[in-house]
Amino acid sequence: MGLEILGITVLWLFLFGYVIIASIDFGAGFFNAYSILTGRSHILTNIISRYLSPVWEVTNVFLVFFFVGIVGFFPKTAYYYGTILLVPISISVVLLSIRGSYYAFEAYVSKGHKGYAFAYGGAGLLIPASLSVVFTISEGGFVEIVNGGPQLDYWKLYTSPLSWSIVLLSIVAVLYISAVFLTWYAWKAGDQPASQLMRKYALIWAAPLIITAVGIVYEMRSHNVERFEMMGNLWMVFALSAILFIFTIWCIWQKRHYGLAVILLILQFALAFFAYGFSHYPYLLYPYLTIHEGFTNTEMALALVIAFIAGLCLLIPSLYLLFRLFVFNKGYVRGERKEHV
C-alpha cells in the first residue's frame, strides 16, 4: 500500500469521525431549539447540554485535523479547493464560529436564552448543508479551468439537482444520527421522557434518510456516468450498509438494545462513507486532481506518518479518558453532581 493511500485513508477516517460527532452535535442543537419552540425544552435541554459541554471543542479539532492533514498530504488540494471554495467555506466558517461561540456564551452565562438556542439550532442545520458543497464539487462538473486557474460555476452548482440532493441527505443524516445517539444517551441517563422523545425523532427521520440516499444514487446516474459506475462496483458494501440500517431501526422500534443500535448506526455510516470515498479513487477533484499527482514528496509523507503515529499514542488514551469520565460515567451522565468549574 502506497503512502498516499495510507494518507487519504487516515484523513477519511478523521473526516468520518467528524461527520459522526458533529452530526450528534448539530442535530442536538436543532432538537434543543425545536423542543423550546414546542414547549418541551424541560425534557431535552439538560441531557443535551450534559453531553455536549465537555466535547464541543474536541469535535471542532476533528475538522481542523482533516483540513490541515489534507493540505499536508496533498498540497495541491490547497490550490484547487482553496481557489474555488473561498465563498462557500467562508460561509461555513462564519456559521461554525457563531455556533462555537454562542455555545460557550449560552452554556456559561445566560442559560436558557432563546435567541442563542435558535441561532445555535439554525446554524447546526446550515453548517452540514454548506460543508456538503465540497462533496458535490468533488464529483466534478462544476469546475472549469479558466486562464490556467480553476473557477467554480456557481450557477451550475445552485441549479444542479445533485447538489440539492446532497444538501438534503446531509441534513437528514445529521438529524437521524443525532436522534439515535441521544435516544441511547438519555436512556443510559435513566431519563425516560427524553429517551422516548428522541426515539420518536429517530424513527421519523429514518424514512427521509433512505429516500434521499436513493435519490442521490439516481442523480449520480444522470450527472456523471463514470462516477456512477465506480460506485456501482461497490454495490455490495452499500447493500450491507442498508441492511445495518434496517437492523438499527428494528432495535429502536423494539425499544431495546439502544447501545447496539448506536454501534450499528456507526457501522452503517462507516460502510457507506468509506465505500463512497473508495469509489472516488483515484480522484481528489474529478477529473483534475488525483491522489497520485497531488501527493506530497516522500520525505514529508514519511515525517507526517511518523508524527501521526506519535500523535495517536497521545490521543487514543486521552480520548479514552474523556469518554470514561463523561459518556460512560453513570454519575456524570445522570447529572448527579454539578461539576462544572
Place this chain on the structure above:
Amino acid sequence: MINEEAVFWSRVLTETTLSFHIIYATIGVGIPLMIMIAQWVGIKNNDEHYILLARRWARGFVITVAIGVVTGTAIGLQLSLLWPNFMQFAGQVIALPLFMETFAFFFEAIFLGIYLYTWDRFEDQRKHLLLLIPVAIGASMSAVFITIVNAFMNAPQGFEVLNGELVNIQPLIAMFNPAMPTKVAHVLASAYMTAAFVLASIAGIRLLQGSNHIYHKKALYLLMKLGFIFSVATALIGDFSGKYLSEYQPEKLAAAEWHFETEEGAELLLFGVLEGEDVKYEIRIPYALSILAHSNPKAEVLGLNEFPQNEIPPLYIHYLFDSMVMIGMFLLFVSLVYIVAMSRRWSFIKKRWFRWVVGACGPLSIIAIEVGWWLTEVGRQPWILRGYMRTEQGATTSGSVDLMLLLFCILYIVLGIGSIVVLRRMFRKNPIEREIAERHADRKVK
C-alpha cells in the same frame, strides 16, 4: 495571472483575522500556565484563595478559548482559501509543524474539557493540577509549532528549487530554521507576560472599584512577580531577535530602525518622524544599534540603501518597533516597582493613581503583542516566503475577497462585543465575596 485587487483584500482579511485571533490566542497560551501556577501555590500554601483564583480564571478562560478556537479555525482555512498558491508550494515543506500543531491543540482540547467538567469530582486538589499540566503543555506547544511555520516563512530552508520544483526536502531542517529559536521563545515569553498583566489588570481594577479583598491583593502580587519574570525574559529574547535579524534579515532591522547608510558604530533611533530620507524629532543613542545587532559597539550594520528598492519593507514599521519596545520596558518597570514597593512597604502602590497604572498594564500588553506581530509580518514584505515567493504570487485569484472581508469583519465585531459582555456578566453575577462566603459555608457543613 495575478489579481491585484484580490491580493490587496487577501492581505487585509488575513491581517484582520490574525489581529483578532492573536488577542484570544495569546491569552489562551498564557492563562493555562497562570491557572496552573495559582493551583500549585494554593496546594503548596494550603490557601483556598489561590485555588479559587485558578477556578475563576478557568471560567473566564473558557470564553476566550471559544473565540480562540473559532477564529483559529477561520485562519487555518483562510490560509488555503486566500493563499492557495503559497500553500501548494510551502505545504510540501511545512506540513509537519502544521500537523503537529493540530495534535497539540487536540491534546489541549481533551484535557481542558476534562479539567472544566470534573471540578469537585476529585477530593484531592493535586488531581486538578495534574489535569492542568497537559492543558498548559498543549497550549504552549501549539504556539511553538505554529510559530515554527511563521519562522519558516521568514527564513525558508530545508529544500532546493530545481526548475520550479521543490526537491531534497528535509522537514526537520525546515522546522529548525534560524528564525525559529528566537521567534518561538519570544512568542512564548510574551504570551505568558501578557496573560500575567491582563489578569493583574483585572485585580487592579477590582481594587480600584473598591473591593478591598485580600484575594485581589494576593492575585496582584503573584501576577506582578510573574509579569516581571516574563517581561525580563521577553526583553532578553527580544535582544537576541535583533541579533538574528542583523544576521539573516538585515533589511527588516534596517527598515525598523530607519538605518539607511551602512556604517560602523551605528546609532539607534528612538521615535522621530520621517520626511523623505530625513529623520526629525528623533532621539539618537550612539552605538546602540551595533550593540543590538552584534553585541559590539563598533560593529558594522547594513543599511537599507544596500537593498534593491523592491525588496524593502514599508518604513512605517519603525513606529511599530518603538511602540512594542516602549510598552515592554514600561511593563517591566511597573512590575519591578511593584515588587520592590511590596517588600519595602512603600504605600504609594495602594494609591488610586498607581492602581490605574496597574489597570492599564493588560491593555498595553495586548497592544504590544499586536504591534509586535505587525512589525514582524509587515517587516518581511514584499515576501510571503522570504527570498522565494512574493506576496502577490501566493494570493488567490478569486474576485470575492472584499465581500468575504466584510462578512468576517461583522463576525469579529459580534464575537468581540459578545465575549466582553459575557465575561463582564459572568463575574458581575458571581462576585468573589459571594463565592468565598459560599465555600466557607460549605466547609462548616462538612
